Amino acid sequence: MISTPRAPTAPDKAARPAATPLPRLRLGLAGKLVLFVGVVLVTLSIGMSVLLLQVAKREAHESLGREGDAIASTLNHTFEVLVEQGTSGQMQRVAANSALLPDVREVTVVDSGGKVLASSDRSALGKPARSRYLLPFITRGGVLPEAHEEDSSLVIVRPLLGGKYLTNTDSGLVGAVEVVLDRRGMIDKAERKALGLLGVQLGGYALLSALLVLALRSIVVVPLYRLATAARRARAGERGVRTRIRTRDEIGVVSEAFDDMAREVQRTVATLEDRVKRRTAALAEEVDARTAALDQLAGAHAAATRANEELRRANEETERALGDATQAHAALEKAHADLHRTHEQLVAAMAERLRLAETVKAMSTPVLRIHRGVITMPLVGSIDERRAKQIEASLLAGIDRHDARRVILDMSGVPFVDVEVARALVRARRCAELLGARVSLVGMSGQVAMSVVRAGLDLSGLVTLADLESGLVHALGRMGLEIRPVERRRAESKRDRGEV
Numbered sequence: 001m002i003s004t005p006r007a008p009t010a011p012d013k014a015a016r017p018a019a020t021p022l023p024r025l026r027l028g029l030a031g032k033l034v035l036f037v038g039v040v041l042v043t044l045s046i047g048m049s050v051l052l053l054q055v056a057k058r059e060a061h062e063s064l065g066r067e068g069d070a071i072a073s074t075l076n077h078t079f080e081v082l083v084e085q086g087t088s089g090q091m092q093r094v095a096a097n098s099a100l101l102p103d104v105r106e107v108t109v110v111d112s113g114g115k116v117l118a119s120s121d122r123s124a125l126g127k128p129a130r131s132r133y134l135l136p137f138i139t140r141g142g143v144l145p146e147a148h149e150e151d152s153s154l155v156i157v158r159p160l161l162g163g164k165y166l167t168n169t170d171s172g173l174v175g176a177v178e179v180v181l182d183r184r185g186m187i188d189k190a191e192r193k194a195l196g197l198l199g200v201q202l203g204g205y206a207l208l209s210a211l212l213v214l215a216l217r218s219i220v221v222v223p224l225y226r227l228a229t230a231a232r233r234a235r236a237g238e239r240g241v242r243t244r245i246r247t248r249d250e251i252g253v254v255s256e257a258f259d260d261m262a263r264e265v266q267r268t269v270a271t272l273e274d275r276v277k278r279r280t281a282a283l284a285e286e287v288d289a290r291t292a293a294l295d296q297l298a299g300a301h302a303a304a305t306r307a308n309e310e311l312r313r314a315n316e317e318t319e320r321a322l323g324d325a326t327q328a329h330a331a332l333e334k335a336h337a338d339l340h341r342t343h344e345q346l347v348a349a350m351a352e353r354l355r356l357a358e359t360v361k362a363m364s365t366p367v368l369r370i371h372r373g374v375i376t377m378p379l380v381g382s383i384d385e386r387r388a389k390q391i392e393a394s395l396l397a398g399i400d401r402h403d404a405r406r407v408i409l410d411m412s413g414v415p416f417v418d419v420e421v422a423r424a425l426v427r428a429r430r431c432a433e434l435l436g437a438r439v440s441l442v443g444m445s446g447q448v449a450m451s452v453v454r455a456g457l458d459l460s461g462l463v464t465l466a467d468l469e470s471g472l473v474h475a476l477g478r479m480g481l482e483i484r485p486v487e488r489r490r491a492e493s494k495r496d497r498g499e500v
Helices: 029-085 088-098 134-140 184-235 250-364 385-402 419-434 446-454 468-478 486-497
Strands: 104-111 116-119 146-149 153-161 173-182 368-371 374-380 406-413 438-442 463-465
Touching: 029 088, 029 104, 029 146, 029 153, 029 173, 029 184, 088 104, 088 116, 104 134, 134 153, 134 173, 184 250, 368 468, 374 385, 374 468, 385 419, 406 419, 406 468, 419 438, 438 468, 463 468
Parallel strands: 374 406, 406 438, 438 463
Antiparallel strands: 104 116, 104 173, 146 153, 153 173, 368 374
């Protein structure tokens, strides 16, 4: 098949695509620069404000400390004179009036025993001081003033030295004065100062940002917009478009390079159009030659169709093999699910065994409360190093839990006692004594007693009794109690009341 080539025509100016308008930017270059600079300036402003706040707080704290120290020194002088004269009424008036001074929250005067002599809180008079600084200060016998910081207050403690201002002789520490100053006003003042400076800085930065926006719009944004518009018009087919930006900066350099590129593109396009005309004629000749080649390709296509049919049959066989593999995969997944269920069952069984082991461990060393302040621990079976440590831990936990003062270790179920068991019993006794309890051994059989004697074991620090009843009677007797028959107790009660 032969086709006649169409003669080339001149470019149709009406067919050129119209230049698309520039998209509306959400945030332009100037906005990004201003935003970046603004964030940096605001961050610096906040950092400086925080630093200024800390400096202001420190200066205000030092000023409050000097003011409080002066108040405490004055009150200290006054209270030493009043304490020496024994005028408690005047001391109370001075304490009440001192609490009315600015930033003074509370004033307290105590004697050397910690008893409140005068206080701005009248309900505390004559009672032990509630301050956590006064009593330790008096106990240490401090003679130097102390200052303590709390969340919203500053506590200043000064000693009262009797006779120092009257006879010019120091008769020792006779009490202490505590002045509690309120720090909240200081903190509020520092915060207001820092916030005021932050507002001034933010206002200045806002004005600077506005001036920066205007400058960037005139110097950067407008020239870049003109450059982008020219680029879009050139893309739409206007080959003679130029930016004509002649500024002596980077944008001017880019604009001049764009104009040079546009002129070069215009020359290149004209050359290419001439080449296209010559190439079109050559292509017409090639079309005739390739038409003959297409006829040959038609025969090859028939052969390829037959090969495709054979390939289809091979694909069907492959799909059948894939179905068999899918069934095998499903069986494998089922086996994996069965294995997973078996694993879960084994895990549950293991957890149950561990729980039973913990239960048996707890029952092997029980601690029983038989009376208020009296507990017993029956020991059954042989005792090794691991069980000895378990006995010590259970015994100490039982003493702490029942607040026990007497402990009875019942060894009637222990068949044999060696050196390690004796050491464990001695350690248990020492640990119990550290908790304020006394340990007794009861129920030791003759065989165990012989093994203790033959081994030369030293149990002299332990009280040994025959059985649990004897141990209970001994423990109650040490606590000032005894076990009596009910009828005998009733008769004694009647005799005490004078009834016959």
